[in-house]
Amino acid sequence: MTQRPKNKVLQETASIDRDSFEPAYAQLANILRQSMAEGLLRPGDQLPSEAQLVKRYGVSPMTVRRSINILVDQGVVIAEQGRGTFVKPVAMKAATFHLGQLENLFGGATVQLLEARIVAADERVARKLAIKEGKRTIYIRRLLWNNDEPAFYHREYLIYDPTRPIVEAELEVTALQQLFSGSSESLLKHGEINIESTLLDEEEACLLKTPQPMAAFCFEHLFYDFDNHPVSWGWFIGRADRMRFTTQVGLLLD
Amino acid sequence: MTQRPKNKVLQETASIDRDSFEPAYAQLANILRQSMAEGLLRPGDQLPSEAQLVKRYGVSPMTVRRSINILVDQGVVIAEQGRGTFVKPVAMKAATFHLGQLENLFGGATVQLLEARIVAADERVARKLAIKEGKRTIYIRRLLWNNDEPAFYHREYLIYDPTRPIVEAELEVTALQQLFSGSSESLLKHGEINIESTLLDEEEACLLKTPQPMAAFCFEHLFYDFDNHPVSWGWFIGRADRMRFTTQVGLLLD
DNA sequence: AAGTGGTCTAGACCACTAT
């Protein structure tokens, strides 16, 4: 282990501007992050204690705590009760991928209904939707177009609810579209999405008008209603060369 | 637009347990989330005002604000100054994919060095690493093994720094491994990672011992040091059927 | 004018860690 001084003096120039529109807690968080970005505070280093920060920057303890909580939430420091607060090394446990491009793909998409029929649930579907095998489900196949190009091929199994007849318009709206539009009329409470990398099979390649073999992203989705019952299970498949997911790791400055 | 009552009475049964180990702010946040999960509070509904929550649950304004900030950060409610706080509809703008499995793959991996040599940067490499074309870089090809199976094929271009000779041990440690291990000796400050879905080419399939065609995940990475200079650019390629990324959308309860 | 969220104060008490 390399020995480093336990505590470093931050640049005295930085201070809180009380006339700024930026709140004091945000300013202090930025000052601390800036110190890390400049290498004044390195991974493993201890941050000044709360009491020190209170004195140095002339803010109340609650404000200091809020600043530090922000850094903790961002995962750039770790606070240990009774020991101190330390700069975390860059590590990647989870990555937030921004699906902005995906949002665009769904946003302007038009929906072509390929097929919609009532089918009996086989073992696999029954298990996913938590219903009995043989119960009726609605099977829907759709093609989502974007800029006159086929963007996604979507297959979905919906719980068939005899008390709520299917409006034709509904067939043109997908669960995932609702997610992206943020419709407040959604019946969905939550869902799980899996991203997989697959090859297009013959049918998929044909519908999406791609040569074969072609790499693709597959988004498997399972959505639940407010009673925690599964509502739909399906997959969106789109050619990989139209999508990319990006994430940043480590320290981020504004 | 459907009209809903602007404000609902929450279940009076729920209250803060001052003897609990769970802090009051977390308890209150959970009570509110529970109300959403049960459908008492639906997307678009207004939450009780801070003053109301202060009275009803007998906590201070700061504690109420902290609870609500948690929900805001989680993206399940939106607070609008002067108007109120409202339940957000389920929407997916970004998705956090948990790379736990990936972590396992890297964690126990052994590294087989295939090639390491100094090469002049071509236009593409020079652009990515922000150096002049023709400058020397270290090109490394590695195979990462996991459980006696080839897991990832890694190619990487490193900035060649004549003042810092390459230790042989370094060649067996990758930037991404550092990320996963959370080594505090990392020189890395931050980086960008792209996830792509691709097909394995002949060389890749051969090294990874897969049939062809085979779908694969490709992680392109670009890492920077504390001076914001690029350090390395490369790709990890692994067969798709060994990885899966999952995310949850909407309301999450503990 | 009344009600809402946004920020902030100046402490308090507690649990935990190190010496």
Next chain:
DNA sequence: TAGTGGTCTAGACCACTTT
């Protein structure tokens, strides 16, 4: 015992929206 972070109070003042 001293120092650290974790929680919480009981207000204050401000900016903003609605009526």
